[in-house]
Amino acid sequence: MNIILLHRDLRMYDNPALFHGTNAEEALVVYVYDKKYWQGNGKSGFQLKFAMDCLGEVSNNLKNKNIPLHVFEGNYEELKNWIEVNFPKSVIYMNHFTDIGYYRNDTNVFKRFYADQKRIKIFENFGIQTKNFNRDAWSFDWQKIMTKPILSEIKTSTPWSPKNIKLNGFEEFSSKLNLNDQMTEYQIGGERKAFELMHSFLEERGSGYALKMSSPVEAEFACSRLSTHIAFGSISLKTVYQSLLEAIPNSSFKKDLYSFKKRLHWHCHFIQKLETEPELEFSSMHPMCDKLRGDGDNEIIEKWIKGETGFPFLDACMQFLKKKGWINFRMRAMIMSFASYNLWQPWQKTSPLLAQLFIDYEPGIHICQVQMQSGVTGINLPRIYSVIKQSKDQDPDASWIKSQLPQLNEFSADSIHNAELAEAYKEIICDPKASAKKARETIWSMRADKDFKKLAQDVYLKHGSRMKRRA
Numbered sequence: 001m002n003i004i005l006l007h008r009d010l011r012m013y014d015n016p017a018l019f020h021g022t023n024a025e026e027a028l029v030v031y032v033y034d035k036k037y038w039q040g041n042g043k044s045g046f047q048l049k050f051a052m053d054c055l056g057e058v059s060n061n062l063k064n065k066n067i068p069l070h071v072f073e074g075n076y077e078e079l080k081n082w083i084e085v086n087f088p089k090s091v092i093y094m095n096h097f098t099d100i101g102y103y104r105n106d107t108n109v110f111k112r113f114y115a116d117q118k119r120i121k122i123f124e125n126f127g128i129q130t131k132n133f134n135r136d137a138w139s140f141d142w143q144k145i146m147t148k149p150i151l152s153e154i155k156t157s158t159p160w161s162p163k164n165i166k167l168n169g170f171e172e173f174s175s176k177l178n179l180n181d182q183m184t185e186y187q188i189g190g191e192r193k194a195f196e197l198m199h200s201f202l203e204e205r206g207s208g209y210a211l212k213m214s215s216p217v218e219a220e221f222a223c224s225r226l227s228t229h230i231a232f233g234s235i236s237l238k239t240v241y242q243s244l245l246e247a248i249p250n251s252s253f254k255k256d257l258y259s260f261k262k263r264l265h266w267h268c269h270f271i272q273k274l275e276t277e278p279e280l281e282f283s284s285m286h287p288m289c290d291k292l293r294g295d296g297d298n299e300i301i302e303k304w305i306k307g308e309t310g311f312p313f314l315d316a317c318m319q320f321l322k323k324k325g326w327i328n329f330r331m332r333a334m335i336m337s338f339a340s341y342n343l344w345q346p347w348q349k350t351s352p353l354l355a356q357l358f359i360d361y362e363p364g365i366h367i368c369q370v371q372m373q374s375g376v377t378g379i380n381l382p383r384i385y386s387v388i389k390q391s392k393d394q395d396p397d398a399s400w401i402k403s404q405l406p407q408l409n410e411f412s413a414d415s416i417h418n419a420e421l422a423e424a425y426k427e428i429i430c431d432p433k434a435s436a437k438k439a440r441e442t443i444w445s446m447r448a449d450k451d452f453k454k455l456a457q458d459v460y461l462k463h464g465s466r467m468k469r470r471a
């Protein structure tokens with residue numbers, strides 16, 4: 001008898017654990033809900049809501065195949081005890097995830113227990129090296145994983161209902177959840193939506209993507225918006241990659257699609273770093289960088305995360321993010337750079353607060369990007385974004401800012417960009433030029449140190465991309 005465990009792989013198509021696990025007369029599909037995991041580093045109710053959209057669809061689709069979905073509430077130790085009492089001869093089927101430390105620690109003990117008894121099968125999910133880590137062979141391995149055949153939808157089963165299962169189904173479980181609905185324009189989850197987005201992007205929306213992705217105004221529609229779906233597995237990365245390869249030859253916007261293709265590699269390149277070095281969740285990639293910023297100032301951090309910095313463009317980005325749970329790459333980088341350089345706050349404190357607002361929170365990407373935008377990797381050139389320059393470049397007439405902060409409707413674009421609004425708006429939280437200058441000098445003087453360079457070389461060997469690129 002097989003037990004299939006679902007986590008962030010909430011789909012019917014190309015789901016190896018579900019595909020292989022249900023290929024048996026007796027198969028039990030279980031979603032594991034651990035309250036503590038959802039309170040972990042960077043996790044939030046917004047993300048849970050998206051996950052529940054996806055799970056609801058999976059539950060309905062499974063029902064059509066005569067397979068009920070069950071929800072186990074508890075951690076993996078409790079799950080193991082439950083399995084051993086009820087199904088002591090079962091075999092576990094699950095996909096691999098690189099996730100926060102809480103999940104890793106919890107599942108490691110569980111996996112070891114079943115591996116010792118040869119009662120577990122773990123399948124690869126993204127293009128990550130989980131064994132035999134070798135940076136030099138990484139791209140080759142990624143390509144090999146991404147071009148494997150797509151698994152079809154699972155077969156319809158003969159109805160089977162084992163006795164003694166005292167687990168809730170999806171409806172009973174989700175009706176008990178108090179889901180956060182503060183995000184007014186929140187992205188809806190589910191496999192159907194994921195496929196719709198992918199097709200509309202590859203066939204139409206992606207035209208102009210490479211240029212439009214930098215602007216918060218255009219990126220919302222010109223970017224694929226698949227990150228949330230990829231993070232919660234409502235579509236597999238392999239499906240996206242192979243559909244892209246199919247679309248390129250006949251596309252009238254090939255250049256844009258090549259730009260998108262690069263990003264699918266980056267997705268796994270970043271997650272690999274956390275997989276290889278889980279300590280990155282709390283420690284800087286370059287060990288000397290943890291000494292840079294002190295304990296942080298909670299009052300400053302609160303103003304930053306609430307979008308009350310006095311810089312209209314940055315505050316508008318935060319309002320937008322709080323409504324939608326998503327913002328484009330350039331704005332994420334600017335928000336983070338502002339906290340780490342201009343406000344000089346430790347990334348370990350700011351990172352989880354920002355992650356909670358991203359519905360697409362993917363710990364490997366988020367934590368490594370946060371570190372990059374904070375100048376603590378040692379292998380990437382520090383880039384300090386100017387909020388004033390970004391404001392002028394991305395929203396010249398300030399109309400987008402006004403749409404997010406209507407209280408500024410009567411002000412000129414210039415005074416908005418330069419945050420010269422006197423008493424009419426919030427006081428600016430820092431001097432943007434002086435704070436950037438100080439940060440640049442501090443970071444570069446540390447990078448000039450002989451020991452810093454030596455350690456940076458070690459970081460490169462472990463984590464550095466072997467391809468020349470800019471992110």
Ligand SMILES: Cc1cc2nc3c(=O)[nH]c(=O)nc-3n(C[C@H](O)[C@H](O)[C@H](O)COP(=O)(O)OP(=O)(O)OC[C@H]3O[C@@H](n4cnc5c(N)ncnc54)[C@H](O)[C@@H]3O)c2cc1C
Pocket residue numbers: 213223224225226227228230231260263264266267268270327328329330332333336358360361362363365366367369370373471
């Ligand atoms: C501080 C910071 C935090 C971030 N946190 C996350 C996160 O938690 N989850 C997340 O998916 N992305 C994160 N990103 C990367 C990027 O901003 C998002 O992937 C992108 O904005 C998602 O929108 P999209 O799906 O429309 O992207 P598209 O531009 O359409 O890209 C397609 C896919 O490629 C991947 N991708 C795109 N850009 C990157 C990148 N720079 N690095 C790695 N993968 C990339 C994503 O899976 C994305 O869905 C972060 C970036 C920064 C600067």
